[in-house]
Amino acid sequence: MTASSRDIVLSVDGLKTWFHSRDGVAKSVDGVTFDLARGETLAIVGESGSGKSVTSLSIMGLLPKPAGRIEAGKILFRDRGGKHHDLAQASASTLRRIRGAEIAMIFQEPMTSLNPLYTVGDQIAEAVLQHEGGSHAAALKRAQEMLERVEIPAAARRVNEYPHQMSGGMRQRVMIALALACNPSVLIADEPTTALDVTVQAQILDLLRRLQAESGMSILFVTHNLGVVAEIAHRVAVMYAGRVVEDAGVYDLFERPTHPYTRGLLSCIPTAALLASRERLQPIPGNVPSVLALPPGCTFAPRCPIAEPACTQAVPELLPVWPEHLARCIKVTPQ
Ligand SMILES: Nc1ncnc2c1ncn2[C@@H]1O[C@H](COP(=O)(O)OP(=O)(O)O)[C@@H](O)[C@H]1O
Ligand SMILES: [Mg+2]
Numbered sequence: 001m002t003a004s005s006r007d008i009v010l011s012v013d014g015l016k017t018w019f020h021s022r023d024g025v026a027k028s029v030d031g032v033t034f035d036l037a038r039g040e041t042l043a044i045v046g047e048s049g050s051g052k053s054v055t056s057l058s059i060m061g062l063l064p065k066p067a068g069r070i071e072a073g074k075i076l077f078r079d080r081g082g083k084h085h086d087l088a089q090a091s092a093s094t095l096r097r098i099r100g101a102e103i104a105m106i107f108q109e110p111m112t113s114l115n116p117l118y119t120v121g122d123q124i125a126e127a128v129l130q131h132e133g134g135s136h137a138a139a140l141k142r143a144q145e146m147l148e149r150v151e152i153p154a155a156a157r158r159v160n161e162y163p164h165q166m167s168g169g170m171r172q173r174v175m176i177a178l179a180l181a182c183n184p185s186v187l188i189a190d191e192p193t194t195a196l197d198v199t200v201q202a203q204i205l206d207l208l209r210r211l212q213a214e215s216g217m218s219i220l221f222v223t224h225n226l227g228v229v230a231e232i233a234h235r236v237a238v239m240y241a242g243r244v245v246e247d248a249g250v251y252d253l254f255e256r257p258t259h260p261y262t263r264g265l266l267s268c269i270p271t272a273a274l275l276a277s278r279e280r281l282q283p284i285p286g287n288v289p290s291v292l293a294l295p296p297g298c299t300f301a302p303r304c305p306i307a308e309p310a311c312t313q314a315v316p317e318l319l320p321v322w323p324e325h326l327a328r329c330i331k332v333t334p335q
Contacts, residue, residue: 006037008078009218010059010103010186015073015088017051017058020066026291028054030242032073033318036186041212041219043229043250045265046239047288052222055239056188059087059220060105061095077103080185101131104179108191110171113178114163120147120174121159124181131182146177150207169200173207180211190222205232226265230254238262241289241299244318248325258327260304298329306331 017029029051036042044052057063059075075087079102085094107113115123124143125136140159147155150173163171172192179187189208193201209232212219221232229236229250236253238246238261246259257263264284286303289295295302297312304311310330318328 006035006040008035009038010036010078010220011074011076012055012059013074013076015055015058015075016071017054017063017068018071019068024292027242027294028068028291029058030291030294031315031318032237032239032242032244034237034244034247036218036220038185038218039212039216040234041208041221041232042235042237043221043223043233044237044239045223045226045229047224049288049291050239051242051291052224052239053190056105056190056220056222059188060099060103061087061090061092062099062105077186100127100184101182102184103186103188104182104184105188105190106172106175106179106192108194110168110175111163113175114171116163119160119162120166120177124174124178127178127181142181143177146181147174149180149211150174150177152177168196169203172196172200172204176204176207176211180215180217183215184217186218186220188220188222191224192221193228194223194225201228202231208232238265241294242291243299243315243328244326245300245328246326247318252322252325256322256325258321258325258332259300259329260306260331261300262327264303 013033015029015032019026019028032051032055034042044055046052058070070088073088077085077087077098079085079098085098087095121140121143124146125139128139128142129136144155144159147159152158152170152173163174166174193204196204205228208219223229233250236248236250237244238259240261246253246262253262254266257266268283284303289299295312297314298316301307301311316328316330318326319334321327321332321334
């Protein structure tokens with residue numbers, strides 16, 4: 001896709017979300033920029049602590065208050081009617097209206113979002129009633145249809161079950177049914193398959209792909225797993241210490257990773273060629289910096305094999321290196 005043909009529904013620009021505490025200011029998200037197009041899956045990939053969940057919660061308006069605050073940046077969302085909203089500035093009532101109905105989220109652990117005291121059918125019906133109204137019977141019928149859509153066998157019986165009666169994979173399907181009950185245009189999936197074993201994970205990824213093809217929804221897929229990225233993403237934004245450091249189409253990213261951090265990440269994946277050569281995997285030396293004390297300039301510089309003094313002078317900009325391929329590194333020259 002070329003820049004002009006991507007139909008952007010969600011545009012995050014220079015987002016900074018910080019946490020204020022007695023220990024200081026944690027700059028968990030400190031310059032996140034990406035665009036999500038209609039019908040597209042954008043993977044946000046990065047190590048644990050890089051700010052992926054805080055980015056998702058900022059979009060949803062679900063930051064823990066008052067410690068977490070959006071300090072700068074825009075979160076432009078285009079609603080069903082074509083109207084643009086800056087979710088970074090939106091009122092609580094606008095966020096409530098958009099959340100669930102237009103942007104929905106699923107989490108790694110379904111039990112944090114499912115209520116153990118209600119049947120799964122009642123929970124899905126409740127979401128439908130809250131956003132669309134109508135009768136309880138009609139909402140329950142919709143709940144059963146949603147369970148069928150997410151391929152839960154014997155949906156007519158399972159609609160009356162409680163979350164604890166289901167396996168982890170089935171519960172994640174219920175979460176997806178709940179998230180999609182109001183037909184949102186954007187689904188944020190925060191590590192939705194991380195707690196599942198690999199076969200169930202593959203089934204859930206298949207399901208999400210199929211549902212996306214049917215509905216044309218956009219998916220922001222948060223993961224630390226590059227194998228999952230290769231399976232599901234059209235585009236990838238790589239995060240490091242609260243910033244997007246590279247953004248490219250999925251083939252392009254795996255084909256010609258550009259930022260030294262992305263190159264390091266990719267060299268950590270075992271390949272057949274590597275196994276055959278009997279060489280060792282090369283982990284990136286050093287650790288992710290603390291968000292309470294980010295290093296100046298490029299936050300990856302202290303671990304970077306090609307860093308030079310200029311790298312610590314100023315935060316590099318996220319710039320195009322090829323068409324549709326951006327990197328935040330002064331050592332990379334645009335082609
Ligand atoms: N409620 C909070 N209060 C203070 N710091 C937080 C809070 N939530 C997250 N953080 C910090 O923000 C950083 C990014 O967290 P998170 O977005 O959850 O990372 P990821 O999802 O990429 O693993 C972490 O260093 C984390 O400690
Ligand atoms: Mg997370």
